[in-house]
Amino acid sequence: MKVLVLDGVEEEGLKALRQEPGIQVDVKDKMSEDELVAAIGDYDGIIVRSATKVTARIIEKAARLKVVGRAGVGVDNIDVPAATARGILVVNAPEGNTLAVAEHTIAMMLSLARNIPQANASLRAGKWDKKSFMGVELRGKVLGVIGLGRIGSAVAKRAQGMEMKVVAYDPYINEEKAGLLGVTLLSLEELLKQADFITVHLPLTRESKYMLGEKAFSLMKDGVRIINCARGGVVDEQALYNAMKSGKVAGAALDVFEKEPNTDSPLFEFKNFIATPHLGASTQEAQLSVATDVAREVVAALKGELVKNAVNIPSVSPKVLAVIKPYLSLAEKMGKFAAQVICGRVNKIEATYSGDLAGQEVSPLTTAILKGFLDSILQEMVNFVNAPLLAKKRGINVIQRQETEEADYANLITVKVKSDQEEISVAGTIFGKVDQRIVSIDGYHVDAVPEGHMLYIPHIDKPRIIGPVGNLIGTHNINISGMQVGRKVIGGKAVMLLNIDSPVPEETMAEIAKIDGVLGVKSVSI
Numbered sequence: 180m181k182v183l184v185l186d187g188v189e190e191e192g193l194k195a196l197r198q199e200p201g202i203q204v205d206v207k208d209k210m211s212e213d214e215l216v217a218a219i220g221d222y223d224g225i226i227v228r229s230a231t232k233v234t235a236r237i238i239e240k241a242a243r244l245k246v247v248g249r250a251g252v253g254v255d256n257i258d259v260p261a262a263t264a265r266g267i268l269v270v271n272a273p274e275g276n277t278l279a280v281a282e283h284t285i286a287m288m289l290s291l292a293r294n295i296p297q298a299n300a301s302l303r304a305g306k307w308d309k310k311s312f313m314g315v316e317l318r319g320k321v322l323g324v325i326g327l328g329r330i331g332s333a334v335a336k337r338a339q340g341m342e343m344k345v346v347a348y349d350p351y352i353n354e355e356k357a358g359l360l361g362v363t364l365l366s367l368e369e370l371l372k373q374a375d376f377i378t379v380h381l382p383l384t385r386e387s388k389y390m391l392g393e394k395a396f397s398l399m400k401d402g403v404r405i406i407n408c409a410r411g412g413v414v415d416e417q418a419l420y421n422a423m424k425s426g427k428v429a430g431a432a433l434d435v436f437e438k439e440p441n442t443d444s445p446l447f448e449f450k451n452f453i454a455t456p457h458l459g460a461s462t463q464e465a466q467l468s469v470a471t472d473v474a475r476e477v478v479a480a481l482k483g484e485l486v487k488n489a490v491n492i493p494s495v496s497p498k499v500l501a502v503i504k505p506y507l508s509l510a511e512k513m514g515k516f517a518a519q520v521i522c523g524r525v526n527k528i529e530a531t532y533s534g535d536l537a538g539q540e541v542s543p544l545t546t547a548i549l550k551g552f553l554d555s556i557l558q559e560m561v562n563f564v565n566a567p568l569l570a571k572k573r574g575i576n577v578i579q580r581q582e583t584e585e586a587d588y589a590n591l592i593t594v595k596v597k598s599d600q601e602e603i604s605v606a607g608t609i610f611g612k613v614d615q616r617i618v619s620i621d622g623y624h625v626d627a628v629p630e631g632h633m634l635y636i637p638h639i640d641k642p643r644i645i646g647p648v649g650n651l652i653g654t655h656n657i658n659i660s661g662m663q664v665g666r667k668v669i670g671g672k673a674v675m676l677l678n679i680d681s682p683v684p685e686e687t688m689a690e691i692a693k694i695d696g697v698l699g700v701k702s703v704s705i
């Protein structure tokens with residue numbers, strides 16, 4: 180397998196990739212979109228920082244690509260929906276650069292308070308000017324943090340160390356977490372009114388775009404100072420320009436711009452404006468850490484293992500993973516089984532979990548059912564990334580339920596599939612730690628191991644069915660390794676489930692279907 184590494188990702192951190200047998204690592208400084216479109220077809224993985232844009236055009240040509248790794252937090256340079264649609268995993272390294280950005284933010288705030296970049300430039304220009312650079316102290320000032328996530332929280336802690344009062348706006352954080360940080364949660368409007376310094380630490384989204392725009396600036400205190408080490412576009416640069424021109428804003432520090440690289444911003448005309456070229460994450464420690472994290476994630480993704488920091492599949496905590504892991508394969512097999520026995524156009528898949536699975540995070544199991552189901556009926560690649568999207572595109576209504584009532588089994592997964600012709604249900608369980616079983620089909624009890632080749636034969640419960648079926652299969656020299664028959668009432672409908680060592684030819688299937696009392700015959704491969 181081949182992995183392309185761009186954007187100067189820290190070499191030392193790539194050890195996990197380089198040490199993995201069977202993975203070839205190609206490191207390049209940068210490539211244009213056209214160059215990448217031409218080259219990407221050869222690669223199974225790509226790792227970037229923020230400079231390379233992994234566009235839909237590139238993804239379209241990525242015939243072998245399984246994973247895009249981002250050595251950092253923001254994935255706004257990666258077309259995640261395009262990757263998802265093609266079943267390509269996107270992973271990032273969200274924790275490794277938190278402190279680097281928090282410290283950069285504090286450095287920006289101190290630089291704004293004490294005019295350090297300007298005084299440095301003046302002195303180097305030959306002036307010993309003590310009058311022009313009167314500063315302000317941070318102690319006692321109010322810092323408004325917008326976005327109290329990893330970086331926002333780390334900034335808050337450091338600012339408190341300098342005796343600032345920290346207030347925050349983050350509608351997705353609860354009072355308890357803010358309380359533990361000693362931070363007062365406010366509405367955005369109230370924060371804008373109270374803060375002496377405002378720093379933003381949230382992703383650029385439809386909601387956050389131009390959050391600090393004309394209206395927000397009009398609500399701020401005169402003499403406010405602004406810092407953006409998050410994403411260009413959270414602060415409206417034109418509105419900031421106007422607010423600096425009018426004197427409303429006493430200073431601003433940007434590490435990020437709406438358009439990057441940016442070497443000629445109109446904001447450069449202001450002496451009280453300082454900027455760095457997207458350096459927030461640029462420390463030796465952070466780069467080593469994000470490169471190491473992303474390299475490990477890419478290796479895991481290429482080996483088909485579960486990854487920790489997937490952006491386009493729900494992340495599962497190690498604790499939850501330990502509980503549901505044994506069921507992932509069973510769930511996928513049940514999806515495969517259902518896909519091969521149902522007739523007609525499927526419009527609904529309902530997954531019900533009970534017993535030990537009742538109180539668990541089971542959505543990865545539902546995705547596994549969809550993956551198994553769609554894999555059996557689609558030509559295109561189906562995986563944990565694109566299975567829910569493919570189901571949605573095919574108009575399949577996916578329902579997930581959990582039942583808390585006491586069940587017959589310690590754990591049970593029931594998959595009900597509805598088509599325009601029929602509805603079937605398959606239930607499976609795990610005995611002990613790993614023993615997978617299908618325990619019921621349409622409510623008929625069986626006890627079959629879901630693996631290899633199987634035959635599913637609904638029939639009428641009467642003599643001279645099992646024998647002739649066995650005979651026909653035996654005549655073709657096919658070994659039967661397991662046989663299960665389930666019925667509800669004597670003489671009523673029954674189901675037969677056979678494990679066989681090789682597939683049954685079409686002609687034999689047709690002969691079985693002709694046996695008096697056989698209602699149908701389906702071949703299943705798991």
Ligand SMILES: NC(=O)c1ccc[n+]([C@@H]2O[C@H](COP(=O)([O-])OP(=O)(O)OC[C@H]3O[C@@H](n4cnc5c(N)ncnc54)[C@H](O)[C@@H]3O)[C@@H](O)[C@H]2O)c1
Pocket residue numbers: 251252253254273276277280325326327328329330331348349350351352380381382383384386387408409410434435457458459460461
């Ligand atoms: N300058 C750099 O080099 C650099 C480096 C790393 C990260 N970043 C950027 O910093 C930002 C924050 O990173 P993080 O790791 O702290 O992310 P995070 O996910 O831990 O925190 C983001 C916080 O923003 C909050 N949020 C989201 N939308 C919001 C909204 N509309 N209003 C208020 N709050 C909102 C979330 O609830 C969350 O608490 C990201 O944009 C990231 O790309 C920049």
Ligand SMILES: O=C(O)[C@H](O)COP(=O)(O)O
Pocket residue numbers: 228229230250251252253254276457458459460461
């Ligand atoms: O989101 C991030 O991690 C930062 O913006 C860092 O970007 P960089 O890796 O290009 O420095």
